[in-house]
Amino acid sequence: MPREAEPSLNExxxxxxxxxxxxxxxGREFDQYRPLELSFGDQYGVADVTLGRTRVLAKxxxxxxxxxxxxxxxxxxTIATELSPMASPSFEVNRPTETEVxxxxxxxxxxxxxxxLDTESLCLVAGQKCWSVRVDVHVLAHxxxxxxxxxxxxxxxxxxxxxxxxxxxAGVLTVYTPAEREPVPLSWLHSPFCVTWSFFGEEGDIAxxxxxxxEEQVRVGSCTVSLNKHGEICQIAKLGGTPVxxxxxxxxxxxxxxxxxxxxxxxxxxxxxxAKRRDKGGFMAELRAENDR
Amino acid sequence: xxxxxxxxVLPGEALDPSLIPSHPKHPLRLGxxxxxxxxxDIVPTVAGQLTTNSHKNSLWVEANSNRYIxxxxxxILATLLRTAPDSYLLTLSPHTxxxxxxxxxxxxATKKTRPIxxxxxxxxxxxxxxxxHMDPELExxxxxxxxxxxxxxxxxxGCAFDISLGFARRLLMARSREEGGVGVLEMLAGEEPGIxxxxxxxxxxxxxxxxxxxxxxxxxxxIVVGRALQETDRNGLGMEGQRRFVKKLLREMK
Numbered sequence: 435m436p437r438e439a440e441p442s443l444n445e446x447x448x449x450x451x452x453x454x455x456x457x458x459x460x461g462r463e464f465d466q467y468r469p470l471e472l473s474f475g476d477q478y479g480v481a482d483v484t485l486g487r488t489r490v491l492a493k494x495x496x497x498x499x500x501x502x503x504x505x506x507x508x509x510x511x512t513i514a515t516e517l518s519p520m521a522s523p524s525f526e527v528n529r530p531t532e533t534e535v536x537x538x539x540x541x542x543x544x545x546x547x548x549x550x551l552d553t554e555s556l557c558l559v560a561g562q563k564c565w566s567v568r569v570d571v572h573v574l575a576h577x578x579x580x581x582x583x584x585x586x587x588x589x590x591x592x593x594x595x596x597x598x599x600x601x602x603x604a605g606v607l608t609v610y611t612p613a614e615r616e617p618v619p620l621s622w623l624h625s626p627f628c629v630t631w632s633f634f635g636e637e638g639d640i641a642x643x644x645x646x647x648x649e650e651q652v653r654v655g656s657c658t659v660s661l662n663k664h665g666e667i668c669q670i671a672k673l674g675g676t677p678v679x680x681x682x683x684x685x686x687x688x689x690x691x692x693x694x695x696x697x698x699x700x701x702x703x704x705x706x707x708x709a710k711r712r713d714k715g716g717f718m719a720e721l722r723a724e725n726d727r
Numbered sequence: 728x729x730x731x732x733x734x735x736v737l738p739g740e741a742l743d744p745s746l747i748p749s750h751p752k753h754p755l756r757l758g759x760x761x762x763x764x765x766x767x768d769i770v771p772t773v774a775g776q777l778t779t780n781s782h783k784n785s786l787w788v789e790a791n792s793n794r795y796i797x798x799x800x801x802x803i804l805a806t807l808l809r810t811a812p813d814s815y816l817l818t819l820s821p822h823t824x825x826x827x828x829x830x831x832x833x834x835x836a837t838k839k840t841r842p843i844x845x846x847x848x849x850x851x852x853x854x855x856x857x858x859x860h861m862d863p864e865l866e867x868x869x870x871x872x873x874x875x876x877x878x879x880x881x882x883x884x885g886c887a888f889d890i891s892l893g894f895a896r897r898l899l900m901a902r903s904r905e906e907g908g909v910g911v912l913e914m915l916a917g918e919e920p921g922i923x924x925x926x927x928x929x930x931x932x933x934x935x936x937x938x939x940x941x942x943x944x945x946x947x948x949x950i951v952v953g954r955a956l957q958e959t960d961r962n963g964l965g966m967e968g969q970r971r972f973v974k975k976l977l978r979e980m981k
């Protein structure tokens with residue numbers, strides 16, 4: 435398996451020394467994100483998130499399947515993450531690295547286990563038919579902070595997604611095409627976002643938001659907090675690394691809440707903008723034969 | 728100026744014969760991106776701008792690529808991987824075969840006085856041997872004079888930054904300002920009138936493998952110079968854009 439290329443000694447020393455002097459290599463503040471850009475595709479459920487030079491694309495799809503035998507009233511909801519060699523040559527297909535496992539686990543905990551999507555609303559016929567919603571996460575470019583970018587992409591894709599409308603008539607299930615009936619959005623309960631802190635220094639006393647790939651290779655520890663804009667924390671993951679002071683962690687969650695509020699507002703604004711772009715003025719306007727001149 | 732730029736060419740395209748320079752004495756020299764197919768065809772192998780030099784009777788294709796292929800005499804910035812019995816193994820770019828740097832290819836090095844380097848160390852070296860089917864060989868000494876000529880292990884405070892190969896080439900030009908269109912280093916060093924707050928002191932080592940090392944006692948200076956270089960490269964800034972960005976950086980620095 436190809437190993438990830440390590441930064442040179444000179445770079446490692448410089449990054450650590452500059453952080454001691456309150457400087458980051460790209461001139462950002464410690465609690466400043468790189469510009470987060472979000473765009474939607476022509477189809478429903480495609481979200482493209484760019485965070486500096488990191489780029490993640492998420493695509494949501496839905497199909498009708500049989501529910502799990504032990505959960506006859508619930509739909510199926512899966513998040514598939516696969517890091518391809520396109521993101522970095524050290525990622526191999528069908529051989530998950532530690533990064534990939536951690537990423538899918540964190541997304542699972544943040545989005546699925548926090549009940550962001552109401553899976554009961556995906557049930558069509560109890561025990562027989564349900565919707566299976568699947569989100570595929572594709573990492574197109576990797577320059578650090580994959581977790582935050584992927585989580586934002588997954589949430590944006592699911593909020594943007596529309597599943598086909600259905601009806602039950604005398605035991606017959608009908609799935610309508612978009613031309614017959616307008617597709618319906620998912621039953622969405624809250625929007626969690628991940629905020630990752632990276633810790634530097636001997637004691638882990640320097641906390642930095644949105645680390646680049648070089649910074650991620652040098653850090654002594656990291657902590658991912660997932661929360662929604664109401665301040666409800668879905669999960670905190672601090673997987674190994676240098677121990678961090680509890681009070682400092684509390685301070686980190688406060689800053690994270692401010693960032694999550696910004697993300698939520700941005701996502702709402704982008705969704706409204708996209709809805710406006712798609713709205714052609716109702717059914718009659720769409721049926722009009724007249725051309726734009 | 729003897730160098731003139733021609734049209735954009737695509738791989739396999741037929742070249743207009745009027746673009747090929749002719750000289751009474753020198754033979755025609757083909758540079759990177761061109762291939763001679765006997766008897767008399769010259770075909771581009773990469774997409775880029777055809778450039779000719781009438782003095783040297785040479786022509787080549789200016790292209791910006793991401794993959795570094797070692798060429799003899801290129802200065803490069805390499806990272807030490809490990810030590811072999813009689814040489815160091817260095818990597819020029821991630822996920823490629825390592826290059827070897829003999830222990831004795833340093834200035835004044837003998838078996839007893841050779842520099843001891845640790846893994847991860849940056850070394851500024853020259854490609855001594857680059858064959859298609861062999862791992863490249865490096866040297867840190869001019870074999871003719873036995874002097875280092877500025878090559879050697881890089882010590883002192885500073886950081887390496889990634890840039891594109893085309894930009895590294897432009898930086899290395901003898902007149903990088905006029906021919907390469909890169910003036911950020913002069914602007915930051917305060918050699919350009921009209922920019923206040925310049926006069927930063929720093930040193931650079933540019934490697935053709937797309938890495939540039941910036942060294943200075945002050946970490947803020949290193950970061951400002953590195954950002955200016957990367958921004959110029961990634962956003963393709965012209966002279967005016969560079970001037971504006973440097974002014975902004977210097978304002979932020981205060």
